[in-house]
Amino acid sequence: MNAGNALFIVGALLCLVGALSTVIARSPIRAAMGLLITIIGIASLFLKLSAQFLAAIQIIVYAGAVVVLFVFVIMLIGADTSAGPPKSGGSVGSRIVAGGGMAVLSGLGLLLLARFDGQPVRFGPAAVGHGDVEAVGGLLFREAIIPFELATALLIVAVIGAIAVARSKARPRPAPPESHESKRLFHGPLHPRDAQRPLSKEPAE
Amino acid sequence: MLETYLPMLFIFVIALTIGAVMFFGGQLIGPKNPTPEKMMPFECGNDSQGTAGVRLNVKFYLTAILFVVFDIEVVFIYPWAALFKSLGWTGFATMLAFIAALLIALAYCWKKGALEWES
């Protein structure tokens, strides 16, 4: 086993473990962390292909930015370590349908790869320097200048959309009635852990 | 070719090993004496109020999406920066237009108050 194969196996294992834990994990945060592992695995697969630039981009954009966004969205909805497993929605029948559909799709994918004649598709070796800075940059800035400039439009639309979602002028909700809890917090004694033994200097009430 | 990654890999492995050794060393040597009070979330001596699962302010989400947009943009600039000396005048103009467009996006956020943390 040479270094390339070892790197491939490590990357593939990371991808599989991450993907499985994304699907299986009960807690949404753990699922997001599984996604993070998958992305790191994909980055090491890029490294195996000597596409260092793509590997770095994969980590910076997907791990560093997109997973952070996922995590923040999960936190926006509210996730808690102490919350139990979510109630399973849907019946057994829907699960069977979903699982069966997934199995059929994976089978179709395998069939396409095998091309019906039993011979697996063999991908040619990657061209020298594919996925490095010169290749990507040359493509972007020599041949695809117009799509590149149009990408700014997409980014601006994303910003406008996010602001529209986050800063929508919703009517302010009526303030919740003052509860017993808040009164206790702000006016009463704070119930320190050893409230049975008050400090001697405290005036007795 | 892949051998160039080996020292990098070893640095990762050694860093993780050091972390693990210190971690398990602490667990082995340290005493074990859990009490219900000790296991409670620490809130300066008060009993813990409610859970930690609070819903967070939308400003965090806004920061994250702004970060995603600007991160992608800066990542676009990197190959340009590495190739800039061979791209010449057109490269400069391309990037000027790109950055101007993003400054407009930033100005829009500023005007809309999306950059204000306290509001």
Place this chain on the structure above:
Amino acid sequence: MDAWLSNPFVHGLVYGVVVVTALMTVTAWSIWFERKFAGRMQSRTGPTLVGPYGLLQPLADALKLLQKEDIVPKDADRVLFNVAPPLTVLFALGAAAVVPWGPEQIAADLDVGVLFILAMGGMVVFPVWIAGWASNNKYALLGGMRSVAQGISYEIPLVMAALVPVVLCGSMSVSDIVRFQLEHGWLIYSAPVVGFLAFLLFFLASLAEANRIPFDIPEAESELVAGVTTEYTGMKFGLFYLAEYLHTLVISAVASALFLGGWGGIGGLAPGLHWMVLKTLLLFGAIFWIRWTLLRFRADQLMTLCWKYLVPGGLALVMAAAAWVHWGAFAGTTATPAPAPAEQGAR
């Protein structure tokens, strides 16, 4: 013996052990140095009791931390809670793999070294956030959220500041950038104003990413108990502490490679490695100096400073650097390609 050493596996292992050991040693004694330094700044003496001048204080600290009880709070996510501290050390050390300590002392001379450093820096927010979330503590969670918000916000000016050397030198490999500086002068002065401002921006944003004062919002002890480390005891807390200092040390090394000429010295007075170490330690010391001089920012001031001033400023700097390359002194220059790695030996 020589053939045995040039085996890439052995070479990599030796190199990794040497780099990590050196960094850990410097980090441990930097904690002693910082306490001494802070003491002197505040008319105290700092540690004096353990060993001569208190020099054995880091060892005493480590032993003390080892003996403390390991507490995992009730309802915490045990797996993530325990995974976070070793991961912080990993990501803090990771970027050291592409730092060139001398002409031949580079663990991995990646073509995209600058991006790799930024990627590792970007990953540091995860273990910190995981620690905050898994603790099941409001203050830890709030510290973690603030930490991520701060980390990602300041990553943008950081990435922009690191773009300036890439534009000026036309390469993303850290060793190419250093080699360019050996020919054309350190970037901090050879590209006047632009280089200096980019260095300042990089340094500031790195401080924020390493959560050093004045940017240590994640563990603002005046408002968040101890931030993400609230529930951590003993050696797990020690790992966070260690990671923070390691990260600071690594960013000092990166800043001196990108802007201060790396291993380039004055008139060949000493080998390159010595210069690199000297520059790194000077920057490292400057960070301590800043820490004990300035106060902490407020969370909102921090975000305003980043998004309203540093981000537009960073974009302007990138274009200024491009203009400097186009019309200024660096027109038509490129970094000399790295000499072919003829032999690999741990010298």
